[in-house]
Amino acid sequence: MRQTTPFDEMDRLFESMRRSMLGGGWMADETNLRLEATDGMYLVHADLPGFETDELDIRFDDGVLTIDAVHEVEDDDGSRSRHVHESVRVGADVDVEEIDADYRNGVLEVRLPVDADHDGGHRIDVN
Known part of the structure; x- marks a missing residue:
């Protein structure tokens, strides 16, 4: 690292x-968003504490990784929400079928393998 x-x-x-x-x-x-290039892969780390996996919407389209997250809470004192929208342009073509993401302990990690034959957008499921 x-x-x-x-x-x-x-x-x-x-x-x-x-x-x-x-x-x-x-x-x-x-949001602390970091992009790191490794051999044959880009890694994106985002600090997103307080969200649930199903509140994260991650997309990769036309060389741009976009992270949207919404957390809403309703209680006796009213309601409040937290919204995050982050985008990062990746400097190489990515194999969209091999993109993988994990969310643990408030940290999202998205792995974007480089592929010379990339041709379209893709929605990414978070594990």
């Missing part, structure tokens, strides 16, 4: 500021 650098931390802080300014202040969601 790649060790983080001061530039990674700086990128994370700038992304946090961007979300804060454009996302509505305290309602902006703080």
Whole structure:
């Protein structure tokens, strides 16, 4: 696994500021999304604590991985919801039939194998 650098931390802080300014202040969601290239595969890690597997909608289309998540809670004090929408462009063609995803302990991991014959979009089921 790649060790983080001061530039990674700086990128994370700038992304946090961007979300804060454009996302509505305290309602902006703080998702830590990381893309990592390995031999023949891209790995995407997203910190998404508090969601259930069935609340995650993950899609890959035209070189872009999109993560949408909605968690709604209703109790005696009213209702509240948490929404996350993240997208990341992957720099290579991906074998959509071999994309795999796991969600454990609030961390989503999506594995995107590289394939030179990629030709379309695909919905990804989360295990």
